[in-house]
Amino acid sequence: MKLPASLHRLIEELAKLPTIGRKSAKRLAFHLATAPKADPNALAQALLAAAMELRPCTQCGGIASGELCPLCNDKSRLEGSILVVEEARNVFTVEESGIYKGQYHVLGGAISPMKGIGPSQLNLKSLEARIDQGGIEELILATNPTLEGEATAHYLTDLFQSKVARITRIARGMPTGGDLEYADPGTLTRAIEGRTRFNSA
């Protein structure tokens, strides 16, 4: 039988989300369409507001609601170091651990020949500009401990080791193949405290 068109479309849109399969998308759509407590309008408004308000921070590439993100706007953050992550959500994960007080930079991914992602697709130009401005004493590479994250860390080391005295990599306190998103603050704290020198100098 044919589903009503708007229900079908809602299922299609929900199924595009990561980790939501077709069966889950159906379940969520039926919930939103029929459950008395469900509020599809509230979720729609939240989506529209987010789409409208949120944009990449022009400095670090994180999530901002204006020109700069709250962290780049925060004058109390230490200025001598930049911690580099793959995704914007990783910034919030690191912040939750409370161990780091410096600057961030969001690459927007990692180098992956498999997925056809090369350095040109990453948010590198603004990182280079920030480093060229001077004053960065340490670049902390907090890309994921995966093949792609490692490759990206090596690439960044090659690119910046003539410009930054100290390039470090977060410690392997996390299992290889893991994702920063699912690390608990304690593990992250260990990983950041145990960072090791990554360039040969």
Next chain:
Amino acid sequence: MKLPASLHRLIEELAKLPTIGRKSAKRLAFHLATAPKADPNALAQALLAAAMELRPCTQCGGIASGELCPLCNDKSRLEGSILVVEEARNVFTVEESGIYKGQYHVLGGAISPMKGIGPSQLNLKSLEARIDQGGIEELILATNPTLEGEATAHYLTDLFQSKVARITRIARGMPTGGDLEYADPGTLTRAIEGRTRFNSA
């Protein structure tokens, strides 16, 4: 650190969905806010359209985009039987099997003292009206094989047994493709109690 307000609100709305925990809600919100391929506006529009268009079918309680749902509108459906389910999504699950060609009725839940749901909260008045109109020879109770579903099936049987000649309950047993090893004792008990003759004699 504080998340941008619209991102925070999006996480809150997503976390209200069933099976979506706080961590998943965060992940989905960040995806929607930052992934280049994500389209929060499309999902928002789909939600608004669904909220606008979809309503309960005035006859069966299923999902309709007009007065009646596509199934109640379908004159080719057999008229002598009503299959009763708890939720609107269950109608589509039964339809996918292709085994049933009659009418449906959606209760909108099951009797559950634990959740404070009694018969008065279920879509029973219109079921009674449909039965009182006459012509229903069989009422098939396809509520879930749970405590609540069983209680509801018993309640419906008491309520309608003077009016409907044949009230049936869907069979319980091993699911197709299941493994005895992982079947719970209740399922196995029902599967053995409900065994059918297998040889042709």
